[in-house]
Amino acid sequence: QVSVPTWAEMGSVKKDTVAHKPAPAPQGGNLDSMLVMLQSDLSRQGISTSTKGLCASCQKPIAGQVVTALGNTWHPEHFVCTHCQKEMGGSNFFEKDGAPYCERDYFQLFSPRCGLCNEPILDVSWPRSAGECSDAQCFHEKDGQQYCHQDFYELFSTRCQGCGQAILENYISALSALWHPECFVCRECYAPFLQGSFFEHGGRPFCETHYHKQRGSLCWGCEKPIAGRCITAMARKFHPEHFVCAFCLKQLNKGTFKEQNDKPYCHPCFLKLFG
Template sequence: MLGSLQSDLHKLGVQTVAKGVCGACNKPIVGQVVTAMGRTWHPEHFVCTHCQEEIGSRNFFERDGAPYCEKDYHNLFSPRCHYCNGPILDKVVTALDRNWHPEHFFCLPPFISPFIFLPSLFFSLCFHEKDGKAYCRKDYFDMFAPKCGGCTRAILENYISALNSLWHPECFVCRECFTPFVNGSFFEHEGQPYCEGHYHERRGSLCSGCQKPITGRCITAMAKKFHPEHFVCAFCLKQLNKGTFKEQNDKPYCQGCFIKLFS
């Protein structure tokens, strides 16, 4: 085709000069020419090695001496983001032995859908790793740090180990009055720590007379418990025996005081 064109132009007295040899077809180039990669090309022959589309004036990339359009080059050879699997065209974050778009390197707990959750970007690239996944500090400790037996929040620093649980020091207190334990001495009831008074209150072992714990002998009367020396007549304060008292208005009386007061 080119040969006959040159012959026709010569017959008309028009001189043609070849502008080089095409890097694709190895034939002389007369007319438009593309100069790229140190060679000349017919415009229709300077195409993407992968998709075979004419590159023209578009940007292209060279690899191993072959031209590629911008789209195919990035799809074939650019590093890919571990999150979206798309090619990374500009800045790249390399972490956990993988590559990421900077906007895709974020904390995303595995039980939350990315379609309903706004992830937290690692703006400072400070993160915690667990099983090959990256987490921000808050989510990492919320998910994997031991939890306090008192407040159930994550334990980050000092802790107390007691009752088969870990505790923030400030959370290991009586579960009733929230008083810290002197010298670490506490009482356990149903897996929770109590001071002595509230421990006996929970167990129903406080003396109804003095409101102090009963640790020795005990008298049970009127559905209550007493130190023996505190089970006394409500009027004369004489110590009573369990079987020798009269009850009136939820109070115990000796025989004599009961007759005197209520007969």
């Protein structure tokens, strides 16, 4: 026979039973706070646990993710730039007087400034001489003043006679000046001097054709340079064989032609066409 417990008996059983409930999660707490609370509960139940150290910022135990830097451990959200308070757990950082700084603030606060643009010089490990470095972050020094790479060359480098920009590497020396190789070309057609020879006029280099054009010594008939005898007529120059009647193409001599509409004609053709 099975006896059914009375209500009083059920109440006494309930009263004598002790239930272990987990501590309530902190309102608004983060993951580390919840893990610390769980660690406390496990310790009360005799389960051994260990922390990852105390956070150097808040001095509370670290039970979750940890950042190790500057000889200390930190909660990730507490390892921040001393100046802007930005989290730096996965970023490069710099140390100054034992405090961490993000890269941007470190250079803005502590790097020397360029003597021309006043921007921070990012690479200050040693001064560089002209031509030694092509990195825009290089540090150069002249007369006791520091300069960024770009402004150093802007102020002190030799200029190309062609484009006026700084010469940093290879150059051509010609006509008492220095040139970038790509700038030493004919100043009229910009063709390079593939054979290494050029013509000078007014202190500037030209190919043969445009040298003669500058000097007015191109044949009006064939547009080739005139190196020997020439005929000057109608304010132009011609090879003798290219000074011909515009109609019959017979070779003309100076003083034995007629001009019409800026063209030369022999006497018979002139009379036939315009007489």
